[in-house]
Amino acid sequence: MKRIYLDHSATTPVDPEVAELMLKYFLEYYGNPSSVHFFGRQVKKALEEARMQVAALIGADFSEIIFTSGGTEADNLAIQGTVKARANKGKHLITTAIEHHAVLDTFKYLAKSGYELTILPVDEEGLVSIDQVNNAVRPDTILISVMHANNEVGSVQPIAEIGKIARKNGIIFHVDAVQSLGKLPINVVKMNIDLLTISGHKIYGPKGVGALYVRKGIKISPLIFGGSQERKVRSGTENAPGIIGFGKACELAGQRMEEENPELIRLRDKLINGILNTIDSVKFNGPMGDKRLPNNVNVSINFVEGESLLLSLDMIGIAASSGSACTSGSLDPSHVLLAMGLSHEVAHGSLRFSLGRQNTEDDIDFVLQELPKIVDRLRSMSPLYNKAN
Amino acid sequence: MYSEKVIDHFTNPRNVGEIENANGVGQVGNAKCGDIMRITLDIENNIIKDIKFKTFGCGAAVATSSMVTEMVKGRTVEDALEISNAAVAEALDGLPEAKMHCSNLAADAVHAAIKDYMEKKTKV
Numbered sequence: 001m002k003r004i005y006l007d008h009s010a011t012t013p014v015d016p017e018v019a020e021l022m023l024k025y026f027l028e029y030y031g032n033p034s035s036v037h038f039f040g041r042q043v044k045k046a047l048e049e050a051r052m053q054v055a056a057l058i059g060a061d062f063s064e065i066i067f068t069s070g071g072t073e074a075d076n077l078a079i080q081g082t083v084k085a086r087a088n089k090g091k092h093l094i095t096t097a098i099e100h101h102a103v104l105d106t107f108k109y110l111a112k113s114g115y116e117l118t119i120l121p122v123d124e125e126g127l128v129s130i131d132q133v134n135n136a137v138r139p140d141t142i143l144i145s146v147m148h149a150n151n152e153v154g155s156v157q158p159i160a161e162i163g164k165i166a167r168k169n170g171i172i173f174h175v176d177a178v179q180s181l182g183k184l185p186i187n188v189v190k191m192n193i194d195l196l197t198i199s200g201h202k203i204y205g206p207k208g209v210g211a212l213y214v215r216k217g218i219k220i221s222p223l224i225f226g227g228s229q230e231r232k233v234r235s236g237t238e239n240a241p242g243i244i245g246f247g248k249a250c251e252l253a254g255q256r257m258e259e260e261n262p263e264l265i266r267l268r269d270k271l272i273n274g275i276l277n278t279i280d281s282v283k284f285n286g287p288m289g290d291k292r293l294p295n296n297v298n299v300s301i302n303f304v305e306g307e308s309l310l311l312s313l314d315m316i317g318i319a320a321s322s323g324s325a326c327t328s329g330s331l332d333p334s335h336v337l338l339a340m341g342l343s344h345e346v347a348h349g350s351l352r353f354s355l356g357r358q359n360t361e362d363d364i365d366f367v368l369q370e371l372p373k374i375v376d377r378l379r380s381m382s383p384l385y386n387k388a389n
Numbered sequence: 390m391y392s393e394k395v396i397d398h399f400t401n402p403r404n405v406g407e408i409e410n411a412n413g414v415g416q417v418g419n420a421k422c423g424d425i426m427r428i429t430l431d432i433e434n435n436i437i438k439d440i441k442f443k444t445f446g447c448g449a450a451v452a453t454s455s456m457v458t459e460m461v462k463g464r465t466v467e468d469a470l471e472i473s474n475a476a477v478a479e480a481l482d483g484l485p486e487a488k489m490h491c492s493n494l495a496a497d498a499v500h501a502a503i504k505d506y507m508e509k510k511t512k513v
Contacts, residue, residue, distance in 0.1 A: 308446065311399060382445045384420065384425065
């Protein structure tokens with residue numbers, strides 16, 4: 001059976017060029033970058049090259065990149081590290097209702113230990129309003145955290161404008177850009193960003209490596225203590241193969257983004273329009289056009305449940321994801337879809353396809369040919385569909 | 390994550406549909422939690438002659454619905470009342486832990502349909 005992978009927002013395959021490079025740093029260049037000898041120096045040099053490659057993709061200086069174990073750690077470091085460093089400056093924090101749990105749950109933890117948290121709502125397209133950010137700012141606000149692009153519905157937030165508000169008020173501005181890196185242009189200077197989270201495995205790099213951009217002059221406290229690596233902000237022997245692979249993946253993403261995006265957008269829109277034209281009672285989730293990630297499709301198929309859709313798709317070789325409760329391990333469906341005002345029923349029937357580099361027209365045609373049949377079958381079993389007719 | 394039996398019942402569900410003029414109808418769950426099961430029964434001389442289901446829900450919800458119809462068809466009302474949600478899960482070679490509480494309601498749906506049948510009978 002041919003397998004079609006349409007879950008690139010979950011993770012991507014490692015680019016062969018990246019994997020090949022990494023292999024050398026497992027087998028040949030295995031030194032500890034902190035070591036004085038040749039073995040160490042060799043790796044240290046490659047590590048600093050990777051730092052420059054990562055910095056270049058986001059318009060930063062190499063000295064502003066702190067490597068971490070991934071996006072989740074970078075989010076935690078940004079938020080907890082800022083709060084610790086600025087404990088005497090205020091107790092108020094601002095974020096949005098549609099953040100990744102690495103951000104949202106970190107804030108909720110802090111809210112339990114005495115910080116005051118404002119969670120901004122989003123509109124029905126999953127967008128934060130600049131006015132609401134402005135109104136939420138208080139004299140004691142120390143940190144604003146807003147994701148660049150949402151992982152579920154692909155909505156792209158007005159980061160530069162929010163950054164302007166933060167800068168004007170002397171508030172640290174953190175952006176989780178895990179989903180947008182390599183898909184949308186990012187410039188930390190132009191976008192007024194102080195802290196930026198990025199991750200390797202969403203851009204055809206390895207899992208287990210990410211980075212936090214920390215603008216020169218911004219102080220954050222470490223969460224992990226030890227051998228003083230990463231300018232004492234993140235101790236622990238560097239994951240050299242991972243970091244070097246991440247660097248290469250950033251370089252490749254920078255080279256390919258402009259060329260790849262028009263095709264991703266074309267296939268994305270073909271899939272969206274195809275679903276809306278062939279299946280009735282479907283709700284399209286998130287914004288259309290430029291305010292959407294180039295590779296994200298999200299729809300709610302009424303009267304059926306998301307996990308049933310995923311199982312049925314998987315049986316014919318199509319890999320997708322859902323915001324249904326049954327796939328999240330909790331009883332509630334996606335917090336993102338609920339924040340956008342969807343009812344529980346509609347959120348349970350959500351389906352996300354996230355496209356990637358190797359997807360073809362044939363892949364999309366196959367989904368459009370098979371999905372209506374799956375929906376028909378599940379609806380014929382659904383007590384909700386009967387009532388609707 | 391799911392057993393072969395669950396996948397089998399999800400792929401080829403038994404007794405899907407709705408019995409016209411059913412003398413027992415039971416529905417459990419709600420759309421908010423993501424699972425709704427509707428069972429219709431045709432009971433004659435205390436025997437479940439026919440049973441059909443319609444389910445909105447995940448793979449486990451569909452499979453347990455399908456399995457319970459096989460377990461109670463042709464059995465007496467008393468036998469059917471003795472079948473528990475846990476027994477349905479067991480007949481499917483088990484369910485993932487997370488599904489044991491939210492999507493394992495098929496026996497409840499059958500019991501609700503039998504209760505409906507009993508209530509109608511006493512009214513007549």
